[in-house]
Amino acid sequence: MAARPRSLTVALPPVPESARRARRALVQGGLDPDLDHTVNLLTSEIVTNSVRHCRVPKEIRLEAVLDDGFARVAVIDQGPGFDPDVRHHANGFGLRLVDKLASRWGVDHDDDGTRVWFEVDRRRRRFDRRRGGR
Template sequence: DVAYWFLEPEDAAPGRARRLARRALTRWGMEELSDSVELLVSEVVTNAVRYATRPVTLRLLRTDVLRCEVGDDVPQLPRLRQARATDEGGRGLYLVNRLARRWGATRLNAGKVVWFEIDRGSAG
């Protein structure tokens, strides 16, 4: 009921995170969540690897909900903001906020964890 990986802070990390999440969901018989989970995992991992200097952690937990946690070594907590039409970025947490049941961020001694939850049996 737990899947855990380390991802190097590099451009390929979001794609690898999507593949790992899809495989875990398939193993757990939760393929119907793949599209939403892959999108949200990609957004959160992209944010993490942008500034991280050490490997990023990705953890999926299957309980009464599907919970995803992405940890990095950067202490600043993300904040939700409204991106302008001309902005290159700034939409990742907006998507997480719209598609996840709930989400948040927790500061740790050596960085932070950004997490989101999706209802099992709901594709978002």
């Protein structure tokens, strides 16, 4: 019988150490060891972006669904968000890494704030490079 996907929600303070806390929570929450390098790298990037750019010093929330060969991670904050196409013109490489290494990723805005999410899905043979929740 296959194991059920595991869900994880963690509240993080808007401080640089939160990237490390997020990575630790994912590993303790059951992150597939075959995905840990990629998922932890991408998680660090989006948590760090949230800490640096949110401009609303409130809690950051990490939500994840973890399964064998699959991880979906979202970082939610109360900031105004951004246009994902900024990755083409940004000085840093964080969003470019997300774009290259994630199977899918996107940025959603709603009443809760901004949600930056990505999936790493090794169960599929080819990556789907579409953006957003489509």
